[in-house]
Structures are given as structure tokens and as C-alpha cells.
Amino acid sequence: MLANSVGKRDLSVFPELLNPEDSEDWKRICDLRSNSTVFISDEIFSQVSDLIKANHPESQLTKDQLGLRVEEFFAEIESDKYGNWFYYPWKNVLVHLLPEEDFIKVRTIRNxxxxxxxxxxxxxxxxxxxxxxxxxxxxxxxxxxxxxxxxxxxxxxxxxxxxxxxxxxxxxxxxxxxxxxxxxxxxxxxxxxxxxxxxxxxxxxxxxxxxxxxxxxxxxxxxxxxxxxxxxxxxxxxxxxxxxxxxxxxxxxxxxxxxxxxxxxxxxxxxxxGEVDPESLKSLSNTQKVAFGLKITGLETLSPRMKASLLEVGQSITSWPQxxxxxxxxxxxxxxxxxxxxxxxxxxxxxxxxxxDELIPVETETFEIPAQITTQSDYHLPTNILPSGYLPDRNELLELVEHANYAPSGGNVQPWIWIYDKRGVLHLIHDRVRSHSLLDYKGTGSLIAFGAALENLRLICAQKGIETEEILHANSFEDDLIASIRFVSKSKEPRQKEKDFELVNGIKIRCTNRKNPSRKLLDIHQMESIKAFCQNPDFILEEIQEMDQLENLAKVIGGMDRMRLFHQQGLKDFIHEIRWNDQEAFETKDGIDVATLELNGTEKAAMGLLKDPRTVSFFRKFFMGYGLTKISKATITSSSAMFLLSGKDFSPKSYLQAGKILQKIWLWTNLNGISFQPVTASLFIFHRVLKENDHGFTEAEKKEIVELKESFNLIFNKGGKMEELFMFRVNFAGEPTVRSFRRDVAQTLKFLD
Ligand SMILES: Cc1cc2nc3c(=O)[nH]c(=O)nc-3n(C[C@H](O)[C@H](O)[C@H](O)COP(=O)(O)O)c2cc1C
Structure with missing residues (x-):
């Protein structure tokens, strides 16, 4: 501790106070004054003139009168010996000032x-x-x-x-x-x-x-x-x-x-x-400080530019801006x-x-979030299907559909409506109100989910001894009617001979696991078992396991995640699909529960910052947002292997079939202690941008996406000959922290009377 009180001065910080009445100090003043290298600032006459004005504010003294008063003032006082002198060593200046009380009086008179x-x-x-x-x-x-x-x-x-x-x-x-x-x-x-x-x-x-x-x-x-x-x-x-x-x-x-x-x-x-242990805060990195700081400052109330900047900390900037x-x-x-x-x-x-900014507003571009689709066309159910030979009762049907609904769906939108008609036929309809999104390009994401749901239905029916006939309708991407299922007959015994029957045990344990554990490779048996599910000549399942390939892929996927959020609809989908707390997740029973993202505090805070569309609009304007690529990097580089499923056709049936293949792999991996996470956003965007003119990205963004696709095709589907349908990673992540909800089955199943 240092103080500028007498005896404790540090000359590199405080000036040297010299009292001319003190003989030692006077000698020092004289030495300094005679030192030609020291600058002297002696404005004591003007300070005294200010003092006189301050003491007599009522008298309007002319310059001459004031001069006279100053002369009178110094008639009895020797000017050099008046007040104090201060030597500022860091400036090498000796300054002559009024005594303390008068100095303060004059210095603050305009207060x-x-x-x-x-x-x-x-x-x-x-x-x-x-x-x-x-x-x-x-x-x-x-x-x-x-x-x-x-x-x-x-x-x-x-x-x-x-x-x-x-x-x-x-x-x-x-x-x-x-x-x-x-x-x-x-x-x-x-x-x-x-x-x-x-x-x-x-x-x-x-x-x-x-x-x-x-x-x-x-x-x-x-x-x-x-x-x-x-x-x-x-x-x-x-x-x-x-x-x-x-x-x-x-x-x-x-x-x-x-x-x-x-x-x-x-x-x-x-x-x-809230409750925090200060010990845990002692050596935070800048990125961790941001997350913690947000607890104090609040997240919603930050300026949009601050939000955008915080997402860049540790990416394109080292610390938050000021x-x-x-x-x-x-x-x-x-x-x-x-x-x-x-x-x-x-x-x-x-x-x-x-x-x-609030007090003096300037016009800014508004960033509109497109409105949600709210209408659903009528369902045109087929009339040429034979009636079911076996008619499940209401409870059994609810149980069957409940198992179908355990299927995964992009953003957990659960885009299905099941209709049970009077002839005992169950129809699967695409609920486009639920699925409308950037990623669900031409309903392809939903078709994968339908494939998975139909696979679940097939397996649960087999377990209950029900023979089924599946009629796939979706011939064009516009068709809402996806499939109809006839219940042919029911026997007392499970239909064990049904292909992959044992996978039925995985329906309720299957889940998306987004944890990033330390890396462990698949053994040969595991790899072969996964690949065995894709024997269909119309499909190819490729994998990569080398770290340098994973790193290259991480760059592509990270870049595409950024592009997704730059897109108005993509951002809207993101904001709407996340359930930001337990209550929201429980009440809606759909969407992505933030807890299933397995984020640490810093990542969660960063995610929250994206809730404000102005943050992303700012990124988009300045082509920033590299912080948005971080999460996918960890996802990919911590995986045991990344897989890409490609098909010969870009057709609804191809996607439905892909959904079925994937569901089998997913069920098998989860049953065998292997975790599974789809990594799909990039594929859906690639298709949209390469197949459509009106895709909603700017020219610069499109250029970036095309470049990323070229990099992608150096890793997977070399030459881009097949249609990329679905990508996923596997690893050994143990149990997920929480599981996602499903809507009440009764809300998804309609009985026609
Ligand atoms: C077509 C499709 C695409 C998906 N894409 C992703 C993805 O890119 N990233 C991800 O973490 N999960 C993805 N998922 C997983 C879903 O978010 C997940 O299935 C859903 O939230 C339900 O959770 P559950 O799988 O644990 O039951 C996808 C699922 C499907 C069917």
C-alpha cells in the first residue's frame, strides 16, 4: 500500500510536495529551479487573480483593477514563498500552486x-x-x-x-x-x-x-x-x-x-x-467468464452487438468488447x-x-421471422385398400402408435398424424404444420422420421404377433399421405421370424445422445454389424474414422451450422425448436429440450444469446458468427466414427427406406452400448441450395455453401454421384442426461367414425 501522505511518497506515482516555508523544501525548490533540464510552471499570479475573483464574485473587476489587486496581494507576501510547489518527476515539471484550501476553492468554483x-x-x-x-x-x-x-x-x-x-x-x-x-x-x-x-x-x-x-x-x-x-x-x-x-x-x-x-x-x-462457490471462479478462461458474467448481467437485456460479440469470444476475438x-x-x-x-x-x-441507443434511436433493418404455417390441407385417404383382417381395439392401437411415435424426428417435431379408418386400416399422414422448416426440405427430414416410425410399428406388431401389410403412397414430395398399414391377422405368438425382430427391445431405449466423451474406436464386429444393415444395392453407407478426416468434416459441418442460422427460416426454426427449460420441455412434449444438448454453462449461455434474432442478423451482415461452429467441432472430433448414408434416388421412397435402415442401425447400436447422434443440417441445406433457385441465402452465402459442399465431397460420397440422405456419428457416451419427450399418443391418433 502506498499513500501520498508525508513520509510515504512514491515519486514514480505521486508528485513531490514542497513547502517553501520549510527550509529543506525551499532548498530543493531552488535546486530544481536552477536546473536547466527541469521545466518550470509558475502561474501563481493568474491563480491568485482567479482566487480574488472567486472571493469577490459580486465585483465586476476590470483587467487593470484585478492586476492591481494581485499586486496588493503580493505586497506583503513573497510570491515564490506563497502556496506550494509540486515536482512531477514523470514529467520533470515543477509547478507552483495555491495553498490547498484556496486551490480547491478555485478549482471547483464552477461546480x-x-x-x-x-x-x-x-x-x-x-x-x-x-x-x-x-x-x-x-x-x-x-x-x-x-x-x-x-x-x-x-x-x-x-x-x-x-x-x-x-x-x-x-x-x-x-x-x-x-x-x-x-x-x-x-x-x-x-x-x-x-x-x-x-x-x-x-x-x-x-x-x-x-x-x-x-x-x-x-x-x-x-x-x-x-x-x-x-x-x-x-x-x-x-x-x-x-x-x-x-x-x-x-x-x-x-x-x-x-x-x-x-x-x-x-x-x-x-x-x-444464485448460489455459487467463489473458489470455483478463481481461474476462469475468458469464455467461461462470459458465461458467468451473463448470470450477473442477464442475457436478454444485453445490446445485440454485445450478444453477437460474446459468441465470438475465443473464436475471432479474445475477450468481450468495450x-x-x-x-x-x-x-x-x-x-x-x-x-x-x-x-x-x-x-x-x-x-x-x-x-x-434507446434514447437516441436510429433506423435499423428489421429482422423478420416468417410466420408459422397454420393451415393443414384435408387428408385424402385411399379407398382401394382391402379392410384389415384383424382389428386392433382402441387400447391396442394406442399402444402400437405409441411405439411408432418413439421414433426420432428432426427437431423432435413429431410430424405425424395417424388415422384409423372404419375398415381397420391405419394411415400415416404428414403434419406439415409441425414440420415446416428450412431443414425439412421437400419434407425429406420428415420422410426419414416416417421411415423410422414405420419400422417401429413393424417391430412392435411382430412382437404382438400381428402380421401387417405396409402400403407406401408417397410418390411425390408433395403427398401428405405417406403410408397405410393393414392389420392382416394376429397370432398368439410373437412373429420371431420377422426380419431383425430382436430390435423391438431397443424402441424405448433408443435415443439421441449428444455427449462428447473421450474417443474410442468401434471394433471390427461393431463396424460390420452396423454396415450389415445397409445391404440394399440402392444405398451406400460410408464411414470415416481418421482424425484428420474428422477435423476436415468438422470444418464443413461447423460452417454449415453457421449458414443455417444465417437463414431467416433456419434461425426461426432454431429459436422455436429449442425448449429452453424443463418446464417448457415438459409442457410442449416436443422440440429439443436444451438439457438434451449436453452443453456446458458457457455453451448454454452462448446458445441463449442466439435467441435474439438481432444477434444473428448482425453476424449475417458482417459475415461473422464463427462461434457458431464450435459445438459441431466437438461433436465430430469426439465421435468414434461418422457415417453417411447415400441413396441412388432423391425421392420420397428413398428417404422412407433410409429412415428404416437408420432406425435399425440406431436400435442396434443403442442396444449394444453404442451411442448415436444424427448430424444432418448440412445435408438438407446442400440439397436445397443446389436444387432450388429460391433458397433464401445471399449470393455470398450460396458461394460459401457450394465451397463447403465441394470440401464435403472430398471426404464423403467422393465425386458427389449419390444423393446424400443422412449423416450420423456414433460413440460411447453412456446414458444421456435426460431423454426427450413425446406428445401424448391420443393427440396423434384420430379414429374415423
Ligand atoms: C431426420 C432427422 C434429422 C436429425 N438431425 C439431427 C441433427 O442434425 N442433430 C442432432 O443432434 N439431432 C438430430 N436429430 C435427432 C432428433 O433431434 C431427435 O431424434 C429428437 O430430438 C428426438 O430425440 P430422441 O432421438 O432422443 O428420441 C435428427 C433426427 C431426424 C429423424
Missing amino acids: NYKITPLEQELLAKKKVGIVGLSVGQSVALAMALERSCGEMRLADFDTLELSNLNRIKAGVTSLGVEKLVIAAREISEIDPYLKLTLFREGVHEWNVEDFLTRDGVLDLLVDECDSFDIKILLREKAKNHRIPVMMDTSDRGMLDIERYDIEPDRKIFHGFL LASGVFLGGASVSHVARKLLIGEKVKSGRYYVDL
């Missing part, structure tokens, strides 16, 4: 009566502590300029870097100098009489008490540090000592006021933080409110915004 003399007197007794001197510097300077306190305790251990020079008032000559020293010197140049106490090591557990209480308990603590453990520590201690805390966050002018002086039981950070305008605004608002609080006005605890 009157925005700050009354009485208030100024009161403020002179106040002690303010500022921790963290990036934003804190502007608070400190504003408070020093206004002189809204009598003592400032400053703490920071950091030194100035070039990348600080977009917001910290300093120059290149100060690079490598402690931020604390820069602030202290600046303040000493404004007012060498202002008492400064410096904590050069920053604030820690071992000196926090000193910082808050030594030489008197602080009247206000301004927290602008960026270590979360210290933020918490400061608040806990401030509560003990009943010190109010203020913090500016330089985004949308966010200002937090926590009045522990009058509300000692108030929860820290207004209770936004602007001089935001920092200066913070300095101004903290010092404004601090002054009111210190003079005893009733400043209330809370979070406030001085949002210049």
Missing part, C-alpha cells in the same frame, strides 16, 4: 451550485474505493475532477497494454505502466491535494479488509474489476461493513447500485447470481449517482440503463 459549497464540504470528507482501473479509471477521473470525495483508494495490479488504448485514457508512452500508476498520476496532475491510497497488488482476500477499512471505512465502493471471485468477496465484505456498492457494465449504460449501507441483508448482485464511449458514459453515470448517494440523497438499489 457551484450544481454542487453547493456545503455539499462540497461534505463530499470532501468522503472516502471512495475503486477496484479495477479500466472502467474504474474514468470513474476515478470524473470523481477527481468534480472532487466528489476527499480520499480515493484505488486497486489494480494490471499493466497497460496496447489493446487497452481504445478506452483507457493514456498514451503509448505509458505502455507497460501499471494502470493504477497511470490513474494516480493523472489524478495528481488534476489535484495533488486529493488524498490517494493505492493498492498496487489489487484486492485479494488478504488485503480486502485493509482496502475497505484502513484509515476509515469507505463510504462507497465502486467495483469495476473483472474477477468474479473478487467481485463476490468485495460484496460480502461490503455487506459486513455496510458499504454501498456501484458497478457500471459499459453495455447499454448498465449501472448497478447495491445499498448495503441501508440494506445489509440484500442479496449480492440483486440475487441474480468502447471508450461506453466506458466514459459509465464513468459519468457512476460519478453522478455516487455524488448523490454520498451527499445523502435517497438513491435506490437496483439495475438501471442509460441506453443511448
Whole structure:
């Protein structure tokens, strides 16, 4: 700790105070004055003239009259011996100033009566502590300029870097100098009489008490540090000592006021933080800090540009952005409110915004989310199918359909409507209201889900001894009627001879597992078993396992995830398909429960930032958003193998068949302790962009997508001869944290009377 009180001066931080009445000091003044290398600033006559004006504001003195008064003033006082001299070693300047009281009076005269003399007197007794001197510097300077306190305790251990020079008032000559020293010197140049106490090591557990209480308990603590453990520590201690805390966050002018002086039981950070162990916060990376910081700042309320930037931390930027305008605004608002609080006005605890974008709006492009399709065409059921030979009763039918519905579907939209007609035939209809999305290009994603559901139905019927006849209708992508199932007959015994019968046991355990465990390869038997499910000559199942190939694929998939979110419909689908909390997932029983994404805190926070379409519109405008590629990278590089299923045809039947093949692989892998996750978005977008003119991407985006497709075809389906239908990864991830819900079967099954 350093202080500029007599005897404890550090000349590299504080000026040397020289009293001309003191013989030693006078000798030093004379030495310095006779040293030709020292610059002398002696404006004492003009300061005295200001003092005379300040003491006689009522008399309109002319220049000559004032000159006369100054002469009179120095008639009895030797000008050189008047006031004090200060030697600033870092500038090599000797300055002659008025004595303390007069200096303060003249320096702050223009505060009157925005700050009354009485208030100024009161403020002179106040002690303010500022921790963290990036934003804190502007608070400190504003408070020093206004002189809204009598003592400032400053703490920071950091030194100035070039990348600080977009917001910290300093120059290149100060690079490598402690931020604390820069602030202290600046303040000493404004007012060498202002008492400064410096904590050069920053604030820690071992000196926090000193910082808050030594030489008197602080009247206000301004927290602008960026270590979360210290933020918490400061608040806990401030509560003990009943010190109010203020913090500016330089985004949308966010200002937090926590009045522990009058509300000692108030929860820290207004209770936004919940229960946290400060120990766990000691060595966070910048990306982790972002996630944690979001708990405090809130996510929805950040500016769109801040949200976009936070998603780039650890990708295209190293830390979150701060602007001089935001920092200066913070300095101004903290010092404004601090002054009111210190003079005893009733400043209330809370979070406030001085949002210049809101106060002075500018026209911006709106980013419209297209409306949801709300109509469903009538179903045209076939009339030429023979009646069922066996008629399951209502309960049995519900059980069969429930098993079919355990099938996977893109975004868990469950795009199925089942209709049981009067002749005992069960029809599968595409519910386009549920499935309409960027990825469900021509209903291809839904067709895969239907293939999987029909496979489940076949297996459960076989287990119940029911023989079925499946009639596939979908001849064109526009057809809503997908398939009809006749129940031919029922025997008492399960139909064990039905192909792959044993997979029925996997229906209820099958799931998408998005965990990224450490990598373990499949053995030969596992690989062969998976490939054996694709013996159909119209389909090919390829796999990659080499890390360099996986890494190349990760780049393609990451790039395509970014493209998906750039697309208006793609973003809308994303925002609508995620169920952001347990309750939402439970109530809707569809969509992707955020818990099934197996994200860590940082990733979850990043995901939440995407809820604001303005974030992505900003990325799109500036072709950014590389943070969006991170999650897929981990998905792919942690997989045992990636598989691509391709087919000869791009047709509804091809997709239905692909769905069936996949479901068998999925059931088999899950039954054998192997985890499965589809990775499909890129394939659906490739088809849309390469097969349609009106795809909704810009030319630049299309170009990027075409390039990514070319890279893709260097890895899989070389030469692009087949139609890529579905891609998935397998690994050994154990049990997923949670399982996805399904809608109540009764809502999906209609009985025709
Ligand atoms: C056609 C299709 C595409 C899918 N694409 C993805 C994907 O790209 N990424 C992913 O994590 N899950 C994907 N899934 C998995 C679904 O999100 C998942 O099946 C659904 O949420 C239900 O969860 P469950 O599989 O655990 O029952 C896809 C599923 C289907 C049928």
C-alpha cells in the first residue's frame, strides 16, 4: 500500500510536495529551479487573480483593477514563498500552486451550485474505493475532477497494454505502466491535494479488509474489476461493513447500485447470481467468464452487438468488447449517482440503463421471422385398400402408435398424424404444420422420421404377433399421405421370424445422445454389424474414422451450422425448436429440450444469446458468427466414427427406406452400448441450395455453401454421384442426461367414425 501522505511518497506515482516555508523544501525548490533540464510552471499570479475573483464574485473587476489587486496581494507576501510547489518527476515539471484550501476553492468554483459549497464540504470528507482501473479509471477521473470525495483508494495490479488504448485514457508512452500508476498520476496532475491510497497488488482476500477499512471505512465502493471471485468477496465484505456498492457494465449504460449501507441483508448482485462457490471462479478462461458474467448481467437485456460479440469470444476475438464511449458514459453515470448517494440523497438499489441507443434511436433493418404455417390441407385417404383382417381395439392401437411415435424426428417435431379408418386400416399422414422448416426440405427430414416410425410399428406388431401389410403412397414430395398399414391377422405368438425382430427391445431405449466423451474406436464386429444393415444395392453407407478426416468434416459441418442460422427460416426454426427449460420441455412434449444438448454453462449461455434474432442478423451482415461452429467441432472430433448414408434416388421412397435402415442401425447400436447422434443440417441445406433457385441465402452465402459442399465431397460420397440422405456419428457416451419427450399418443391418433 502506498499513500501520498508525508513520509510515504512514491515519486514514480505521486508528485513531490514542497513547502517553501520549510527550509529543506525551499532548498530543493531552488535546486530544481536552477536546473536547466527541469521545466518550470509558475502561474501563481493568474491563480491568485482567479482566487480574488472567486472571493469577490459580486465585483465586476476590470483587467487593470484585478492586476492591481494581485499586486496588493503580493505586497506583503513573497510570491515564490506563497502556496506550494509540486515536482512531477514523470514529467520533470515543477509547478507552483495555491495553498490547498484556496486551490480547491478555485478549482471547483464552477461546480457551484450544481454542487453547493456545503455539499462540497461534505463530499470532501468522503472516502471512495475503486477496484479495477479500466472502467474504474474514468470513474476515478470524473470523481477527481468534480472532487466528489476527499480520499480515493484505488486497486489494480494490471499493466497497460496496447489493446487497452481504445478506452483507457493514456498514451503509448505509458505502455507497460501499471494502470493504477497511470490513474494516480493523472489524478495528481488534476489535484495533488486529493488524498490517494493505492493498492498496487489489487484486492485479494488478504488485503480486502485493509482496502475497505484502513484509515476509515469507505463510504462507497465502486467495483469495476473483472474477477468474479473478487467481485463476490468485495460484496460480502461490503455487506459486513455496510458499504454501498456501484458497478457500471459499459453495455447499454448498465449501472448497478447495491445499498448495503441501508440494506445489509440484500442479496449480492440483486440475487441474480444464485448460489455459487467463489473458489470455483478463481481461474476462469475468458469464455467461461462470459458465461458467468451473463448470470450477473442477464442475457436478454444485453445490446445485440454485445450478444453477437460474446459468441465470438475465443473464436475471432479474445475477450468481450468495450468502447471508450461506453466506458466514459459509465464513468459519468457512476460519478453522478455516487455524488448523490454520498451527499445523502435517497438513491435506490437496483439495475438501471442509460441506453443511448434507446434514447437516441436510429433506423435499423428489421429482422423478420416468417410466420408459422397454420393451415393443414384435408387428408385424402385411399379407398382401394382391402379392410384389415384383424382389428386392433382402441387400447391396442394406442399402444402400437405409441411405439411408432418413439421414433426420432428432426427437431423432435413429431410430424405425424395417424388415422384409423372404419375398415381397420391405419394411415400415416404428414403434419406439415409441425414440420415446416428450412431443414425439412421437400419434407425429406420428415420422410426419414416416417421411415423410422414405420419400422417401429413393424417391430412392435411382430412382437404382438400381428402380421401387417405396409402400403407406401408417397410418390411425390408433395403427398401428405405417406403410408397405410393393414392389420392382416394376429397370432398368439410373437412373429420371431420377422426380419431383425430382436430390435423391438431397443424402441424405448433408443435415443439421441449428444455427449462428447473421450474417443474410442468401434471394433471390427461393431463396424460390420452396423454396415450389415445397409445391404440394399440402392444405398451406400460410408464411414470415416481418421482424425484428420474428422477435423476436415468438422470444418464443413461447423460452417454449415453457421449458414443455417444465417437463414431467416433456419434461425426461426432454431429459436422455436429449442425448449429452453424443463418446464417448457415438459409442457410442449416436443422440440429439443436444451438439457438434451449436453452443453456446458458457457455453451448454454452462448446458445441463449442466439435467441435474439438481432444477434444473428448482425453476424449475417458482417459475415461473422464463427462461434457458431464450435459445438459441431466437438461433436465430430469426439465421435468414434461418422457415417453417411447415400441413396441412388432423391425421392420420397428413398428417404422412407433410409429412415428404416437408420432406425435399425440406431436400435442396434443403442442396444449394444453404442451411442448415436444424427448430424444432418448440412445435408438438407446442400440439397436445397443446389436444387432450388429460391433458397433464401445471399449470393455470398450460396458461394460459401457450394465451397463447403465441394470440401464435403472430398471426404464423403467422393465425386458427389449419390444423393446424400443422412449423416450420423456414433460413440460411447453412456446414458444421456435426460431423454426427450413425446406428445401424448391420443393427440396423434384420430379414429374415423
Ligand atoms: C431426420 C432427422 C434429422 C436429425 N438431425 C439431427 C441433427 O442434425 N442433430 C442432432 O443432434 N439431432 C438430430 N436429430 C435427432 C432428433 O433431434 C431427435 O431424434 C429428437 O430430438 C428426438 O430425440 P430422441 O432421438 O432422443 O428420441 C435428427 C433426427 C431426424 C429423424
